[in-house]
Amino acid sequence: MTTHLDRLLFSQGGECFFCRKPLPKAEASVEHLVASANGGTSDDGNCVACCKALNHLLGSKSIKEKLQIVLNQRGDFQCPGSVGTQSTSVPSTNTQKTVLKPASEVGNGASAPIDLVLEDLKKRGASRPRKVSTLTSTIKALLKQHKKTNTDGEVSGLIDELQKRGKAMIIDTKVTYKLG
Ligand SMILES: [Zn+2]
Missing domain, CATH: 1.10.30 (DNA Binding (I), subunit A)
Known part of the structure; x- marks a missing residue:
């Protein structure tokens, strides 16, 4: 009925x-x-x-x-x-590519993935990864080490962010840095 x-x-x-x-x-x-x-x-x-x-x-x-x-x-x-x-039934629109927040919005700025990456790259000095593939695996390992999301999407998002901020420049498969 x-x-x-x-x-x-x-x-x-x-x-x-x-x-x-x-x-x-x-x-x-x-x-x-x-x-x-x-x-x-x-x-x-x-x-x-x-x-x-x-x-x-x-x-x-x-x-x-x-x-x-x-x-x-x-x-x-x-x-x-x-x-x-x-929280258990998040609409599918929220599961799309992770949006990177500026460090100022994350609260604890030092632990934002992009800041971890920048910090790590600075520490490496002359031994920074010179190839996109090496940079990718370096970031992945770093995120894993800090127990952060380390999907391919997250990593490529961070590499995009590095370029957007002018910290890294990618030509073909080679990476150059301007970390200041
Ligand atoms: Zn209702």
Whole structure:
């Protein structure tokens, strides 16, 4: 049997109307936009499926108050019950190539991967890797040593960053440095 909730969930693509997280039926409830107490109907036009916790919060507030709650979230809506539970279900957009943060944003600046690399290269003096392949394995080993992510993507990102900062110049397979 298809219930009202099933229908609403289906038309919302299985996501909460407000926070747009995947919404299992057990967590879902029907929210009357204009509350029944205020004369709202149970038509699909007045109902959405949303997280139970939010439905509870909205209760029988006026549609104006509800809009205010939604607008106060300024675009990134989080239903109250789902706060803190999302680390295990990170949307796929977050798993793309690691974005390198400037050292100032990392907090402990000295341990940012790019700073580790720069520090290591400076220490090496004249014995810096002269080939891209050697530089790649050097960075990889360094990251591993400091228990940092050392995927090929991370390493090539760091080499890009070295070039962007003007610390290294790569011609064909050869690397030259300007570490200052
Ligand atoms: Zn929700």
